Amino acid sequence: MQDHDELANTTSRLGVCLKAARRARGLTLKQVAERTGMALSTLSKVENGQMSLTYDKLLQLTAGLKIEIAELFEPAGSRPERREVITARRSISRAGQGHLVDTTFYSYRYQCTDLVGKQMVPILAEIRARTLEEFGALLRHAGEEYFYVTSGRVAVHTEFYEPAVLEVGDGIYLDSSMGHAYLNAGEEPARAICVCTSEEPDLYQKLRSISEAETRSVDA
Template sequence: MSEITTPEGANSQLGQCLKAARQARGLTLKQVAERTGMALSTLSKVENGLMSLTYDKLVQLTSGLKMEIAELFNPAVAAPAPGRPVTARRSISRVGQGQVITTKFYTYTYQCTDLIGKRMVPIVADVRARSLEEFGPLLRHGGEEYFLVTSGRVAVHTEFYAPEILGVGDGIYLDSTMGHAYLNAGEATSATGVCLCTSEAPDLYDQLRQIASREVAPLGGDELPP
């Protein structure tokens, strides 16, 4: 399929969102063209509201920029934030709600997934693995994170430090690029905690989901595919 040329102004929102998303990432149109494989002239027409894009081109564009398609149609998400303007975004997570990834040794429930482009990803973690052999390779991803134990005892293993045991109410803040793992160190079948991951990367949620999905064992319900 090809792009569809439309009257001037008809696609102004798409153009404005593309420009805002590009500027928020500090990219020129030429750099966007290089990353996406799209023609510079096409991108220029889109930004100026002179051209629309078919779905396959939207996928090509957003994949190259590592962003979600919805960002191109939501000015509040795509707009850069000089002076940190109020966006009035809000999301409530109810008990039992969230997108779930379950494996034999842990369950991650991602909260507030209706918000796109989050710079912070909240996760409720149910930890069952008791050894690194069970858990698998240490996790690594961009940004930083904070883990707060809400039940049981959790052993925190990191790449450069000796393991630490955390009890209910204890928390740890760490560099997420450092290898790390949370293990069950209590007598109960599992330990639970709340993990807040943050990064400047706009695709942090996708990164985390791909990492967590490495050994998915689907159990039905809201579990995510790998």
């Protein structure tokens, strides 16, 4: 439990921080009371270090002011500024370029393969398999992905949803760890742009290893 001096210091710090947060937003105590639904007298006592707040009241206060709870215990000026990190990475993908993985049932052309440690992997896909038997086991890997159909029709199968058919211009965003498969659902070639993303730095290598497990790999 907090001793008397520690509790007093916490109460005083809360008051100072609340006043700083309020003034930074050009608000009066009355406006804060209106935004948060808290009594004006309560807010005045808090600012003057005469009382503290329960956790529920702190959440009510931060929700009304749309601020992080940390701002009520650490003045904004005392927090180190976050410096934006600019990597200046860039890669141009020319037509026909990329790492091609070609199979009987699909072809994937991985784009911008000169960049290592990507958190996003863009793929140009052509879907040939028309049944789950042809496709094989559902795919599963870390992260999430977006699949956008550019030609033909594609049936999307997942382990938790009924199949969905995507037409040209349709897209689907899904959890990649959920079993999934893309099948050609039309007479014409089915092509799409797929973007996979994950916090894992070696996502590209893992995706390649999955698709190359039973295929031949061709560098283009």
